[in-house]
Amino acid sequence: MPDWEALVSARLGPLELEEHLRDEVIVELANHLEELYLERRAEGASETEAMERTLAQLSDWTKLAQKIRDAKRVEGSMNDRTRRYWLPGLVSFTASMVWEMILVLLIPRFRVTWYPADYFGAPHIGLLQHTISQTGMQIYTLSGPYLIWLLTQPVFGALGAHLSRRGGGERSARLVSGMFPSIVTFLVLGFVVVMVAFVERNQYVRDHPTYAALIVIPWVVLPGVALMLGVLPFLREQGGRPVQLFSGFRSLGGTAA
Amino acid sequence: MIATSIKRGTAELAILSVLQEGRLHGYELARRIEKQTHHTLRFTLAALYPTLYRMESRGWLRGTWETSPTGRRRRCYELTAEGEKKLSPMREEWQELFHALRQLAKVSNA
Numbered sequence: 001m002p003d004w005e006a007l008v009s010a011r012l013g014p015l016e017l018e019e020h021l022r023d024e025v026i027v028e029l030a031n032h033l034e035e036l037y038l039e040r041r042a043e044g045a046s047e048t049e050a051m052e053r054t055l056a057q058l059s060d061w062t063k064l065a066q067k068i069r070d071a072k073r074v075e076g077s078m079n080d081r082t083r084r085y086w087l088p089g090l091v092s093f094t095a096s097m098v099w100e101m102i103l104v105l106l107i108p109r110f111r112v113t114w115y116p117a118d119y120f121g122a123p124h125i126g127l128l129q130h131t132i133s134q135t136g137m138q139i140y141t142l143s144g145p146y147l148i149w150l151l152t153q154p155v156f157g158a159l160g161a162h163l164s165r166r167g168g169g170e171r172s173a174r175l176v177s178g179m180f181p182s183i184v185t186f187l188v189l190g191f192v193v194v195m196v197a198f199v200e201r202n203q204y205v206r207d208h209p210t211y212a213a214l215i216v217i218p219w220v221v222l223p224g225v226a227l228m229l230g231v232l233p234f235l236r237e238q239g240g241r242p243v244q245l246f247s248g249f250r251s252l253g254g255t256a257a
Numbered sequence: 258m259i260a261t262s263i264k265r266g267t268a269e270l271a272i273l274s275v276l277q278e279g280r281l282h283g284y285e286l287a288r289r290i291e292k293q294t295h296h297t298l299r300f301t302l303a304a305l306y307p308t309l310y311r312m313e314s315r316g317w318l319r320g321t322w323e324t325s326p327t328g329r330r331r332r333c334y335e336l337t338a339e340g341e342k343k344l345s346p347m348r349e350e351w352q353e354l355f356h357a358l359r360q361l362a363k364v365s366n367a
Contacts, residue, residue, distance in 0.1 A: 024322075025306070028283060028332050032302050035284040057302040067307035071314060 002037070002051060004030035011061040016069055025068055033057070083167030089180030092160030096181040096223075099156070100149055107145045146218070153223045156181055157230030164234075171235050178231030182224035189215055268308050270351060271298065273317065273336065273344045280335035282323075283309060309334060317343055 008030045015022045033054055040050035058064060161178035169177065176183070193212045196202045205212050275281065275289050286309075287300040312318045317340035320332045336344075 024332070025310075027330060029302065029306060031282075031329065031331055032284045032287075032306075036302075060303070064303045064307070067303070068310060071307045071310035 004034045004037075008033065011058075012065045012068075013062075015065055017072055021072060025072075084164050084169035084173040085176055088160045088163030088167065088169070088173075088177035089183075091163055092156045092177060092227075093181045093184050095159060096153065096156040099152065103145045103149055150222055150226055153181070153226035154230030157227030158234065159230075160227075161231040161234035174234050175231060178234065179224060179227050182220050182227055185223070186216060186220045189219060268300070268304065269312060269317075270344075270347045271300075272308065272312065273340055273347065276318065276334060276336045277341070277344060280333045282331040282333045286334065312340070316340075 005026055008026045012022075012026065012029075015025065017025070036057065037050050037054045040053050041047070045053060157178040159178075160180055161174040164174040164177035167173075193205065193215070197205045197209075197212070271290050272286065275286060275293065281289060283302075283305055287302075287305055291299050309318065309320070313320050313334070316337055318334045319337050320334050323331050323333050325331060
């Protein structure tokens with residue numbers, strides 16, 4: 001009777017897994033091969049023939065080792081939900097925020113704060129630029145940097161949806177991942193407004209709840225619409241890709257993987 | 258439309274379906290699939306274990322070690338709640354695929 005564990009251990013190599021994981025894999029594969037071997041012997045095969053037929057199950061040990069390593073390590077460290085929701089969403093959100101920060105640094109007048117302008121006493125606030133005309137009329141216009149940021153949001157929506165689709169995300173996952181920057185902003189703003197109103201007991205916010213609520217329009221609703229524009233192309237199911245049937249199987253008369 | 262997942266999930270569907278009937282170790286699982294498909298489908302060892310490990314990492318299966326009466330240690334797999342949940346939509350996708358193939362090939366019993 002061959003020493004199956006020694007054989008598997010030698011052929012699989014180091015596997016680059018933690019020792020206990022590697023040992024488990026070796027025992028499991030060795031058990032499987034032993035069962036196959038005993039089956040062949042029970043069918044009347046000689047020891048040599050049974051051994052050859054058993055090992056015919058595996059033509060490429062290096063490839064098997066790599067597949068096991070990938071399954072145990074990559075999939076183990078990143079589960080489905082992470083690949084389809086959290087990671088794409090986080091990348092999309094971070095990229096959008098970094099872009100916003102770059103704009104803030106490049107164009108100092110672009111300040112990320114909320115409407116109305118006078119809450120923090122800043123003269124030029126985020127989306128609105130306040131100027132006074134020669135006739136003394138007060139003019140509010142959308143600030144250029146905000147428009148740049150807003151118009152580029154489809155890129156970040158597309159980025160999140162693309163990464164989610166690449167991670168095997170279904171349509172809902174792609175939608176959530178692409179819209180993630182708006183979802184997070186909505187939650188953060190909601191939290192801040194509640195804290196300011198009820199913990200800090202800020203009188204201005206308590207007296208003007210509508211103003212506080214209006215903040216969602218420039219920082220959640222409008223970017224949300226822009227993000228959606230980027231997500232939309234990724235909501236279509238992909239057609240035209242080859243359908244791989246019976247992956248992982250071999251049919252009768254086929255060769256081992 | 259057929260989802261991308263169905264294109265690569267054939268092996269996973271077979272494993273989930275068989276494990277729904279009860280816990281099994283790898284060798285038995287491969288045998289059961291072969292038997293239930295009248296030897297049409299055979300799982301090679303090289304294909305089986307990476308698939309099992311991947312499904313376990315995704316939380317669809319749970320593998321636990323058992324010792325047989327003869328003293329041999331075996332790793333048995335069973336479906337998790339998440340695996341159970343995954344099975345139903347997978348089956349629907351397969352039905353959709355077969356329906357599409359039937360229409361395409363005009364085969365009456367695909």
